């Protein structure tokens with residue numbers, strides 16, 4: 001595959017390494033200096049840039065007829081606009097807040113646990129995410145997906161950064177040098193606690209998932225997610 005990398009920071013560079021090992025060619029590397037770029041030679045684009053650039057990058061892909069794997073977080077207020085544009089342009093689009101296989105299994109576990117906890121009284125729920133100090137958005141996209149999985153399966157109706165409440169899931173976001181990404185969901189009661197936790201040791205899992213998603217998306221039109229890619 002000929003891949004355009006939209007965003008060539010920590011993730012872009014890790015994706016380059018893994019994509020090259022899998023026999024793909026990187027034909028374009030875009031960073032903030034590149035205001036215009038040519039996607040005409042690309043089979044697929046992978047966007048890991050910054051929240052304020054994601055919508056423009058994804059739009060450019062649809063306009064160029066290039067399927068796009070989006071991993072950038074912090075832009076989801078515009079997600080439905082991108083879905084509509086994808087359909088209008090008959091494009092191919094995958095967004096995931098986290099591309100790692102482990103986290104996608106963790107998402108399933110989180111939904112299942114929430115469903116089991118829903119009828120039980122006396123448990124308080126709280127979430128924590130820890131990331132490196134360069135991260136621009138909080139809470140993480142992964143924490144938001146986890147919160148949505150809980151909201152779908154319990155009487156919780158919303159999440160809030162730092163604040164909890166009767167129907168509100170509190171998410172604590174910590175920033176600690178070099179941490180690739182750690183997510184914890186906690187149920188605590190007077191008699192016991194239940195905790196599920198995913199710890200990324202490096203960025204390779206995110207990058208491999210994004211490349212696998214790009215391989216899967218080639219020649220498809222429509223809007224997909226990692227459940228589609230992994231057959232979960």
Ligand SMILES: NC(=O)C1=CN([C@@H]2O[C@H](COP(=O)(O)OP(=O)(O)OC[C@H]3O[C@@H](n4cnc5c(N)ncnc54)[C@H](OP(=O)(O)O)[C@@H]3O)[C@@H](O)[C@H]2O)C=CC1
Pocket residue numbers: 006007008009010011012030031032033048049050051053057070071072073074096097098099100134206
């Ligand atoms: N879905 C997932 O599995 C994962 C998602 N992420 C998300 O991916 C994104 C990138 O993460 P990470 O690589 O760690 O961040 P970095 O800050 O290391 O890299 C971001 C890159 O985007 C570049 N950039 C800035 N503006 C633009 C633009 N207009 N167009 C294209 N590129 C631009 C930056 O360039 P410059 O350096 O010149 O400013 C930089 O190279 C974040 O939103 C993060 O949350 C991260 C890991 C996993």
Ligand SMILES: O=C(O)C1=N[C@H](C(=O)O)C[C@H](O)C1
Pocket residue numbers: 073097098131135136139140141142143180181182
């Ligand atoms: O910015 C990061 O680094 C990460 N961002 C994603 C998120 O916001 O959930 C995924 C991963 O946790 C790393």
